[in-house]
Each structure stands twice: as structure tokens, then as C-alpha cells.
Amino acid sequence: MAAAPALLDRPRVRVERPVAPRSLRIQLWSCNYDPEPSGIAPLSSMWAQAMQARGHHVDVVAAHPHYPAPIWGKRVRPYRQVLDGVPVLRLPLWVGHDSAFQRMRQELAHTAALGAALPVLGRPDVIVAVSPSFPALVPAMLDAHARRIPWTLWLQDILPDGAATTGLIRSGPLLSALRGLERVAYRSASRVFVISDAFRRNLLAKGVPEAKITRIYNPSAVPVGAHRAPERVDGPARLLVMGNIGHSQGLAQFVSAASAGLERAGALLRIAGAGVAEDEVREACGPRAELLGLLLGQAMEAELRATTLGVVTQRADITEFNLPSKLMNYMAHGLPVLAVVNERSECARIVRESGAGWVVDAGRMGELDSVLPRILRHASELAVRGRRAHAYAAEHFSPERVVEKYERDLVGLVPVR
Numbered sequence: 386m387a388a389a390p391a392l393l394d395r396p397r398v399r400v401e402r403p404v405a406p407r408s409l410r411i412q413l414w415s416c417n418y419d420p421e422p423s424g425i426a427p428l429s430s431m432w433a434q435a436m437q438a439r440g441h442h443v444d445v446v447a448a449h450p451h452y453p454a455p456i457w458g459k460r461v462r463p464y465r466q467v468l469d470g471v472p473v474l475r476l477p478l479w480v481g482h483d484s485a486f487q488r489m490r491q492e493l494a495h496t497a498a499l500g501a502a503l504p505v506l507g508r509p510d511v512i513v514a515v516s517p518s519f520p521a522l523v524p525a526m527l528d529a530h531a532r533r534i535p536w537t538l539w540l541q542d543i544l545p546d547g548a549a550t551t552g553l554i555r556s557g558p559l560l561s562a563l564r565g566l567e568r569v570a571y572r573s574a575s576r577v578f579v580i581s582d583a584f585r586r587n588l589l590a591k592g593v594p595e596a597k598i599t600r601i602y603n604p605s606a607v608p609v610g611a612h613r614a615p616e617r618v619d620g621p622a623r624l625l626v627m628g629n630i631g632h633s634q635g636l637a638q639f640v641s642a643a644s645a646g647l648e649r650a651g652a653l654l655r656i657a658g659a660g661v662a663e664d665e666v667r668e669a670c671g672p673r674a675e676l677l678g679l680l681l682g683q684a685m686e687a688e689l690r691a692t693t694l695g696v697v698t699q700r701a702d703i704t705e706f707n708l709p710s711k712l713m714n715y716m717a718h719g720l721p722v723l724a725v726v727n728e729r730s731e732c733a734r735i736v737r738e739s740g741a742g743w744v745v746d747a748g749r750m751g752e753l754d755s756v757l758p759r760i761l762r763h764a765s766e767l768a769v770r771g772r773r774a775h776a777y778a779a780e781h782f783s784p785e786r787v788v789e790k791y792e793r794d795l796v797g798l799v800p801v802r
Contacts, residue, residue: 405440405792409799412506414525415515416478416495418447419468422681423628423658425541426452427606428710429515432791433471435604435784439792443471446506448478448495448518453629453659454679455480463502476502482661496520503528510799512536513578513791519544519563522570535575535798541603542707543567543587571597575798578791581708581731599794603710604784605717609775622652622693622761624723627685628711630660635700635747637665639725640674642750646757647673654696657688693767694742694760695720701727701747708732716741716778721770723760725750741774 415429433443450457459477466473479494481487495518503524514525514536522538529536544563571577571593578599579585585600624647630636640654647654654674656666667676680688689695695715699707708731715722722742726732733744743760745752760767780786 406796407801409441409511409795410509411436411441411443411795412446412509412512413443413515414446414499414512414521416448416518416521417452417515418445418450418473420457420681421450421452422679422685424452424710425515425517426450427714428541428603430468430471431604431606431784432788434469435788436792437471438785439788441792444507444509445471445473446499446502447473447475448498449475451478451480453482456679463498474502474506492518492520496523499524500527503531508532509534511575511795513539513795515539515541516570517542517544519566522566526570526573529573536573537576537578537795537798538570538574539578540584540588541580543584567591576794578794582734583708583731599790601787601790602781603708603713604787605713605778605782606710607714607717608785609717609779609783620653622650623691624652624654624694624696625657625688625692625715625720626654626696626698626711627657627680627688627714628709630656630658630663630666632662633700633703633707634662634698634709636698637662637669639696639698639747639750639753640666640669640671643753643757644671644673646753646755649754650758650761652693652757652761655688655692657685689714689718689720692718692720695722697722697724697726697732699726699730699732699747703727703730712736713778713782716774717782719771719775719778721767721774723756725753735777739773739777740770741777742770 413429413433415425417424417426417429419426419430433445437443449460461477463474463476466475476495476498479491481491499521506528511534512525512529514522516522516538525536571588576599577588577593577597578601579588580603582600585598588598589595626636643654652673655677656674657677657680659679670676697709697712699709712722712732712735722736723745724732724736724742725745725747728744728746736742736744743756745756
């Protein structure tokens with residue numbers, strides 16, 4: 386198996402010796418994986434590295450990198466890599482993000498590639514399947530049944546709910562079929578790992594047994610080291626929005642609504658990312674907002690170190706099916722957070738509970754005119770909230786702590802050989 390370096394140079398998980406109670410052979414099925422810089426990929430990559438560091442053997446099955454933009458070219462054949470010591474089987478993908486049809490075609494292409502690869506995947510002790518990709522749960526169920534091994538679902542988005550809320554899929558036979566697959570997957574999985582209490586409530590309302598659900602927050606995309614204050618940068622305060630620029634973030638509306646508050650505060654808004662709503666956001670940017678494009682590795686780390694305030698945005702109608710991973714990453718870097726989200730969302734609850742920042746309801750963005758100047762004029766309060774953010778991240782989002790929780794459940798599912 387030829388080694389291939391990751392394109393990202395984030396800090397990695399390192400331990401002096403394995404600490405797992407017993408070693409498991411784990412297959413992580415994650416459509417997204419390094420070197421993709423945002424979304425699920427950094428979470429899956431950090432999870433796999435942390436599990437491997439604890440003494441487990443992790444094999445990753447992923448698609449050719451493609452998110453949030455297909456900048457890695459195309460591959461028409463499967464190939465193998467070793468990334469940071471983790472073996473990865475990459476499957477070809479028919480990439481498409483620009484329409485519901487293209488997204489569904491991409492999902493089905495990945496599902497077909499997984500189905501074709503089943504005979505060469507080998508027999509692990511347990512499968513951890515990440516959703517999305519949602520249709521790809523079908524080959525996971527089939528493989529687990531055929532090999533008589535447990536499989537677990539790591540639920541990053543509740544896809545049928547998300548697709549309906551964002552208007553990606555309207556009511557009809559397709560949505561009904563997805564909800565049917567959702568029910569089958571919950572019944573089939575030995576465990577469903579959810580990333581928020583909102584997800585837990587959603588599944589309980591759908592009849593999933595409480596004993597089958599484990600809530601574990603996502604890990605941050607970097608280890609949570611010692612806290613350090615953001616670097617002092619000459620010039621105005623800098624707000625950062627990072628990650629995917631999609632429809633669920635409502636980012637264009639935020640940029641427009643924040644323009645007056647940014648002007649009054651003398652601050653800059655910097656947007657690092659790419660996605661299907663990028664053109665809308667670019668049109669909304671005024672003199673105080675800048676679209677930086679996709680930042681990788683040290684360029685992203687440097688941007689985070691120079692940031693005054695991390696910003697999370699979500700549309701006002703989104704409460705249950707998504708928890709933005711950028712929240713964990715801001716807090717792991719010791720950044721205070723401004724969450725412009727539904728005030729009843731899990732994201733808002735975490736910001737309030739941790740004392741890591743401020744919440745503005747996404748339905749009342751007019752408040753940003755006064756909120757932004759008030760927040761940014763108090764450097765000492767920003768520092769206090771940054772320290773609280775880091776402390777909460779060290780307790781709840783540290784990759785080492787997160788995988789310990791997964792390990793307890795996974796070891797319990799696998800009989801002693």
C-alpha cells in the first residue's frame with residue numbers, strides 16, 4: 386500500500402502508547418475524509434487518528450476528495466492511501482452539488498461504488514458508518530448482515546428532515562422513500578451515535594429506543610491544546626465565518642444585516658470557505674466584508690489565530706437536524722463565539738451553557754446593529770469568553786475524550802475473541 390501525504394497540515398493526535406482496553410478492527414465508512422478542509426471530513430479524520438492512537442486498527446472507506454469544491458481532480462478507479470498512519474480506500478465519485486438532481490446522483494454513485502467494493506473490504510469487528518452519505522447506509526446494512534458483525538450509525542445530519550426544511554426535496558414519493566430508509570437504518574443499527582441532544586429528541590420522537598442512542602459531541606478538527614490568546618493584529622477587529630457556504634447557513638442574509646454594525650464597530654468580516662451559495666454571499670459583501678475562498682492547512686490556522694470573534698450562522702427555521710462543526714473548532718482555538726442562529730437550537734444552548742459568547746436569534750438580525758459594537762468594544766470580556774470556550778472544548782470536544790466515549794460503546798458491541 387503506497388503512502389500518500391495529506392494535503393492539510395493541522396495538528397494531529399499523538400499519544401505515547403495505546404490505552405484501549407482491547408484492540409478492535411474498525412471500518413469507518415465516511416464519504417468525506419482528509420484532505421477536505423471543512424464539513425465532515427476533518428471530524429472523521431481526527432476521529433480515525435484518535436482511535437488509531439488509542440491502539441485500535443482503523444480502515445477508512447471514503448470517496449475521492451471533492452468537498453466543498455472538486456479541486457482534487459477526478460479518479461475513475463479505486464485507489465489506496467495511508468494518511469497519517471490510517472489506511473484509506475478511496476472510491477471514485479460522480480461529483481455534483483449545484484442541484485438536487487446532481488446531489489442525488491452523487492449520493493447514488495457513492496452508494497454504487499461502495500456496493501461494488503464490498504467483496505474486498507474484509508471483515509472488521511465493527512463498522513462505523515457516517516451519514517451523510519445517507520443512501521450509502523444500504524450497503525453498510527447489507528455488509529454487516531452478510532458478515533454477521535455489528536454496525537453503528539454516526540449521525541451528522543438528519544437528512545430527510547434537513548432536505549425537507551431547506552427545500553432540497555419536496556413532499557412526495559422520494560421524501561417518503563428516504564423516511565422509510567431512515568426507519569430501517571435506525572432498526573438495523575446496533576447503536577446510533579448522535580451529535581446533539583436535539584438529535585436525540587428527534588430520534589426518540591420517531592420511536593428509536595433510548596437504549597440504542599448515544600449522544601457524543603463531535604470532536605474538534607484539531608487537538609485541544611493549552612489555551613492561548615488570539616494574536617494581536619494591527620488594524621480593526623476581525624470576525625471570521627469558516628466552512629461550507631450553503632443554503633442552510635443563511636450567510637448572505639447575515640452579511641447584509643451585519644454591514645451597519647460592522648461599520649459602527651470599525652470591524653471586518655472575513656469569510657473562509659466555498660459552496661453553492663457563494664455567489665449570493667459575494668453579492669452581499671460590502672466594504673467591511675471579504676470572501677477569502679477556501680483556506681487550507683496553515684493558512685486556515687493563521688486566520689483563526691488572528692481572529693477576534695468566531696461567527697456561526699444558521700437559518701432561523703433550523704433547530705434540529707444540524708450542529709455546525711465550526712462551533713467546536715472556534716472553541717478549541719479559544720475564540721469567543723457569536724451565534725446567529727435559532728435561539729432554541731442546540732448551537733445556541735451550547736454557547737449559553739459554556740459562557741463562550743453571545744446568541745442573536747436569526748429571526749432578529751436587525752439587533753446586530755447594536756450588538757456588534759457592544760461586543761467588540763470590550764476586549765476584556767472577549768478574552769473571558771474565549772477562555773470559557775476553550776475550557777468547554779477541552780472537556781467536551783477534545784478528540785481524545787470524544788473517542789474514549791465511542792470506544793466504550795464499540796467495545797461493548799464486539800464479543801471477546
